[in-house]
Amino acid sequence: MDYKIVTYSEEETIELAQNIESEKFPNMVICLKGDLGTGKTVFTKGFAQALEVKEEVTSPTFNIIKEYHSGEMPLFHMDVYRVEGNADDLGIEEYYTKKGVTIIEWADMIPDYIPEKRLDIRIKSSSEDENKRIIIITPYGKKYEDLCEAIL
Numbered sequence: 001m002d003y004k005i006v007t008y009s010e011e012e013t014i015e016l017a018q019n020i021e022s023e024k025f026p027n028m029v030i031c032l033k034g035d036l037g038t039g040k041t042v043f044t045k046g047f048a049q050a051l052e053v054k055e056e057v058t059s060p061t062f063n064i065i066k067e068y069h070s071g072e073m074p075l076f077h078m079d080v081y082r083v084e085g086n087a088d089d090l091g092i093e094e095y096y097t098k099k100g101v102t103i104i105e106w107a108d109m110i111p112d113y114i115p116e117k118r119l120d121i122r123i124k125s126s127s128e129d130e131n132k133r134i135i136i137i138t139p140y141g142k143k144y145e146d147l148c149e150a151i152l
């Protein structure tokens, strides 16, 4: 089942991220999809803030993977926009069992490295309002289904 949420500001997207964070569990994976500038990094920053990550979370576009260890749980933030095809060298899948939360921007770029059980979040902008976002959330696996039922 898909869940649809509409936000009308950056703050509302942050609020959604905070709600999802409140149901976090070790080895959680969130796959963010959506065009440039739709709010994937905004979502991640909101999540990190709720996780009480002390460092500033910046877009990992050039580093691909950034780790934050100062919060309640490790946060692994990936932006795989520039990864083409073979991502074996990055060891992406190793992060899924490190007892943290992994958030992957542009997850659709690396379909072969995405776990079966995960939360997919697709963010779409809207032509009617530059601050409107249509957010479609799809859980794969019981834990993620329960999470959605609890907060959405």
Ligand SMILES: Nc1ncnc2c1ncn2[C@@H]1O[C@H](COP(=O)(O)OP(=O)(O)OP(=O)(O)O)[C@@H](O)[C@H]1O
Pocket: 007, 008, 009, 010, 011, 012, 013, 034, 035, 036, 037, 038, 039, 040, 041, 042, 043, 059, 079, 105, 130, 131, 132, 133
């Ligand atoms: N409802 C909204 N939710 C999230 N961001 C919004 C919203 N309305 C406007 N914005 C703005 O959209 C921009 C989203 O930028 P952000 O860097 O998060 O995008 P992104 O999806 O990570 O892009 P990229 O693919 O380049 O990494 C910000 O400038 C933010 O202020």
Ligand SMILES: [Mg+2]
Pocket: 040, 041, 042, 059, 079, 105
């Ligand atoms: Mg981004």
